[in-house]
Amino acid sequence: MQLGFNKSYHYHRYEPTPYEHLEQLFQEFPLYETDHIVDFGCGKGRLNFFIHYLFQSTVTGIEMNEEYYQDALVNLEHYSKNRKSRKEKIRFLLGKAEDYSIQPQDNYFYFFNPFSLPLFQKIVSNIMYSLEENSRLVKVILYYPSDEYQFFMESHPFFEKEGEVKVGNKKDKDKFIIYKSMYW
Numbered sequence: 001m002q003l004g005f006n007k008s009y010h011y012h013r014y015e016p017t018p019y020e021h022l023e024q025l026f027q028e029f030p031l032y033e034t035d036h037i038v039d040f041g042c043g044k045g046r047l048n049f050f051i052h053y054l055f056q057s058t059v060t061g062i063e064m065n066e067e068y069y070q071d072a073l074v075n076l077e078h079y080s081k082n083r084k085s086r087k088e089k090i091r092f093l094l095g096k097a098e099d100y101s102i103q104p105q106d107n108y109f110y111f112f113n114p115f116s117l118p119l120f121q122k123i124v125s126n127i128m129y130s131l132e133e134n135s136r137l138v139k140v141i142l143y144y145p146s147d148e149y150q151f152f153m154e155s156h157p158f159f160e161k162e163g164e165v166k167v168g169n170k171k172d173k174d175k176f177i178i179y180k181s182m183y184w
Helices: 019-028 046-055 066-082 117-133 147-154
Strands: 036-040 058-063 090-094 108-111 139-143 159-166 175-181
Touching (some): 019 046, 019 139, 019 159, 036 046, 046 058, 058 066, 066 090, 108 117, 117 147, 147 159, 147 175
Parallel strands (some): 036 108, 058 090, 108 139
Antiparallel strands (some): 139 175, 159 175
16 A cells, blocks of 8 residues: 655655564564664654564654654654653654764664665665764665665675565565675
8 A cells, every 4th residue: 555656756655564564574583672773764653663662672764754754753642652661762853864864873774665776875875884984783674675776785795685584475576675784
């Protein structure tokens, strides 16, 4: 179920990741409370809340659509009222993903094909610059990956494929692919 269209070729329409697919992913690749995940094109925050609920990890959602961003903030208020959780472990930022300043503690980066290959390449470059400043193991999670994203990551000299999780009806693209940095 894809929702809303963007006026730019570079930004794709919003579609939330199904919960059952997230459950499958995190059964095979669990996170930890110490992890810091960045969700590029977070929409209303589904992934952010799911990860925090299961693992108490810190999650940052980046969203350029102001309406979705406002919805994510409302969802955060509701989520925080219903749980005794530290609200600061979930944050949402309004802006373009390529403008996000990668933080030294960010170690997971999630993409559900939110934008064109040139923007994806720019963000991966931003991740690489961050690694030059603060060496650490980072992982890139692609959901329903485009051929272009896969080719770029498969041929990238600093990332290697760590694993794959088939989901849904298990068609070719119904999967998560996880890449990890090789030098840290």
